[in-house]
Amino acid sequence: MIGLGTLDAWVGRTIGVGGLPTREELDAYQLRCLNETLAKARAESPFYRSLSGWPEPGQIADLRDLARFPQTSGSDLSRGEPSLIALPLRDAVRLVTIPTTGTSGAQKRLFFTEADIEATVAYFEHGMATIVRPGSCVAVAFPAERPDSVGDLLMRGLARLGAFPVALPVDGPLEALVGALRELQPAAIAGMPVTLGAAARCMAADGGQPLRIETALVSADSVSPSFRAALAVIWGAEVFEHWGMTETGYGGALACEAHDGLHVRETDLYVEIVDADTGRALPLGQTGEVVITTLRRRGLPLIRYRTGDSGSLAEGPCRCGSILRRLRLDGRIGEPILRGEGRSLHPRIVDDAIFAVDGVIDFVVKLTSGGRPRLTVEIVTFGSRTADEVRAVLLAHPEIGPILRSGDVDIAVEKTSGPSPPLCRKRRVLEDGGGG
Numbered sequence: 040m041i042g043l044g045t046l047d048a049w050v051g052r053t054i055g056v057g058g059l060p061t062r063e064e065l066d067a068y069q070l071r072c073l074n075e076t077l078a079k080a081r082a083e084s085p086f087y088r089s090l091s092g093w094p095e096p097g098q099i100a101d102l103r104d105l106a107r108f109p110q111t112s113g114s115d116l117s118r119g120e121p122s123l124i125a126l127p128l129r130d131a132v133r134l135v136t137i138p139t140t141g142t143s144g145a146q147k148r149l150f151f152t153e154a155d156i157e158a159t160v161a162y163f164e165h166g167m168a169t170i171v172r173p174g175s176c177v178a179v180a181f182p183a184e185r186p187d188s189v190g191d192l193l194m195r196g197l198a199r200l201g202a203f204p205v206a207l208p209v210d211g212p213l214e215a216l217v218g219a220l221r222e223l224q225p226a227a228i229a230g231m232p233v234t235l236g237a238a239a240r241c242m243a244a245d246g247g248q249p250l251r252i253e254t255a256l257v258s259a260d261s262v263s264p265s266f267r268a269a270l271a272v273i274w275g276a277e278v279f280e281h282w283g284m285t286e287t288g289y290g291g292a293l294a295c296e297a298h299d300g301l302h303v304r305e306t307d308l309y310v311e312i313v314d315a316d317t318g319r320a321l322p323l324g325q326t327g328e329v330v331i332t333t334l335r336r337r338g339l340p341l342i343r344y345r346t347g348d349s350g351s352l353a354e355g356p357c358r359c360g361s362i363l364r365r366l367r368l369d370g371r372i373g374e375p376i377l378r379g380e381g382r383s384l385h386p387r388i389v390d391d392a393i394f395a396v397d398g399v400i401d402f403v404v405k406l407t408s409g410g411r412p413r414l415t416v417e418i419v420t421f422g423s424r425t426a427d428e429v430r431a432v433l434l435a436h437p438e439i440g441p442i443l444r445s446g447d448v449d450i451a452v453e454k455t456s457g458p459s460p461p462l463c464r465k466r467r468v469l470e471d472g473g474g475g
């Protein structure tokens with residue numbers, strides 16, 4: 040356990056209170072920012088001006104009153120007209136397009152200003168300072184060549200805190216990445232679970248020199264217990280999760296040494312949890328869809344934006360001493376569920392079971408639900424692990440096994456050979472064997 044402190048002192052400075060902020064001071068700051076965001080968005084963004092159901096007066100006296108305002112979603116970002124942008128286009132310095140899920144081919148468009156980007160770099164600097172010591176080498180396994188990409192902003196934040204970030208080669212073969220890691224001997228590494236899991240498993244199996252890495256920051260995908268255990272065994276690494284997406288300005292929430300939820304970036308984000316079906320705001324502790332409102336975003340403010348992620352906000356203070364709210368994430372809304380034998384299973388159970396098999400570095404799970412349900416697992420392995428062995432592990436699993444053995448669901452495990460998969464992408468669980 041590394042224990043470099045909390046983000047609270049930086050939050051205090053950022054919101055303009057002396058010393059560590061109290062929850063009441065942070066709530067007051069968020070209320071002020073929300074009212075500024077609501078007023079500016081309604082006055083300057085053609086999209087928010089056009090929204091019906093905007094309450095009058097357009098200000099709130101309590102944070103919970105935000106629930107009276109209309110919600111937004113990814114389709115508002117991909118439609119483009121009327122524009123969400125709340126400033127002259129010449130002031131937007133960075134346009135980011137991200138593909139939406141599904142088959143429409145529409146792209147979500149986001150704009151950031153210099154101040155928006157600076158806020159993210161500052162968050163990365165002070166967030167990483169809670170898990171990385173100044174002077175240590177940090178391997179960054181995100182693509183970082185493009186200016187203002189997530190990898191680039193993370194490198195800039197790390198450099199500011201006095202660490203030595205080095206970008207790893209993530210678009211070549213796995214062996215190149217592993218070779219670079221052995222040469223660097225970093226104290227910490229940051230990347231997506233697929234990338235870090237593949238690198239660690241490759242190192243464990245290739246007979247080369249073992250490596251100790253103190254800290255692993257993982258982001259952009261869910262983290263299973265077996266992944267956490269593999270990195271602890273192979274590298275001796277403590278895994279810290281980060282949650283973020285382009286819409287949150289990349290940074291969103293970060294685990295602490297207590298590993299009991301991720302502390303929200305409350306200087307820049309107000310998080311609500313809503314019922315995914317009705318949109319109704321839910322109290323602390325209940326699970327639903329994660330909804331964000333940006334607090335200081337100049338270019339393109341997001342108000343009550345539905346992220347598609349599932350989670351809850353934890354009640355009570357964290358053991359680490361931080362007052363920042365904690366987000367407990369629980370996959371994506373509407374993920375395909377494996378059903379049979381009167382049970383239903385979340386894909387993360389399948390994810391955890393497959394990654395627990397030594398030698399598996401990546402996989403795609405397809406659930407075909409038309410007619411007789413069929414679970415197809417395509418695995419990429421390092422070494423001699425066979426598809427039959429993975430199949431046997433799934434059949435023997437205490438939760439998955441009964442469903443598969445019941446005959447309600449067919450199972451096929453295939454080993455994918457050929458070139459290494461792309462190293463930076465999310466692990467995939469697909470329904471009906473396609474799309475997504």
Ligand SMILES: [Zn+2]
Pocket residue numbers: 295296297298302357358359360361
């Ligand atoms: Zn904590």
